[in-house]
Amino acid sequence: DLLIADDIIEAIxxxxxxxxxxxxxxxxxxxxxxxxxxLVWDGEQKHFQELxxxxxxxxxxxxxxxxxxxxxxxWFQDFKAKKTLDRTSILQFHKTAGTGxxxxxxxxDRSYVRTTSITQVSLSNAIVAMNFEDFQTDVESSKQFNxxxxxxx
Numbered sequence: 836d837l838l839i840a841d842d843i844i845e846a847i848x849x850x851x852x853x854x855x856x857x858x859x860x861x862x863x864x865x866x867x868x869x870x871x872x873x874l875v876w877d878g879e880q881k882h883f884q885e886l887x888x889x890x891x892x893x894x895x896x897x898x899x900x901x902x903x904x905x906x907x908x909x910w911f912q913d914f915k916a917k918k919t920l921d922r923t924s925i926l927q928f929h930k931t932a933g934t935g936x937x938x939x940x941x942x943x944d945r946s947y948v949r950t951t952s953i954t955q956v957s958l959s960n961a962i963v964a965m966n967f968e969d970f971q972t973d974v975e976s977s978k979q980f981n982x983x984x985x986x987x988x
Contacts, residue, residue: 837862843872847883852876859893865958890920898948903939907932922957929953942970
């Protein structure tokens with residue numbers, strides 16, 4: 836519903852989330868200028884905000900406690916300090932941060948819950964590329980979407 840909305844902010848404000856499980860939604864809007872938004876539904880209230888155009892890491896509140904989230908953030912900050920962030924390096928972070936830490940490494944495996952895939956979406960000029968890596972089947976797939984008009988980056 837939100838993907839086809841003409842006005843994402845209006846659609847979010849009007850959307851009834853009752854009886855929907857809590858979630859965090861990160862929204863990238865590039866209609867006229869690049870904007871990032873975050874919608875958190877805690878099961879009772881919507882928390883919606885525009886985010887600064889800056890790198891950020893999210894960690895699920897239902898899977899990671901505050902100590903785990905803090906360490907994951909430190910991994911990301913260390914990585915940002917050492918690397919130029921682009922789609923290749925960010926994918927490397929997703930595949931290697933916390934390697935060997937099965938409890939809360941970015942690729943996590945607690946036996947009863949685990950990371951099953953990585954999906955990466957990138958924009959360059961008028962081309963949106965989506966890459967998907969399925970860890971259960973070891974299958975990688977890519978799709979490119981060509982837009983007729985160049986989009987602000």
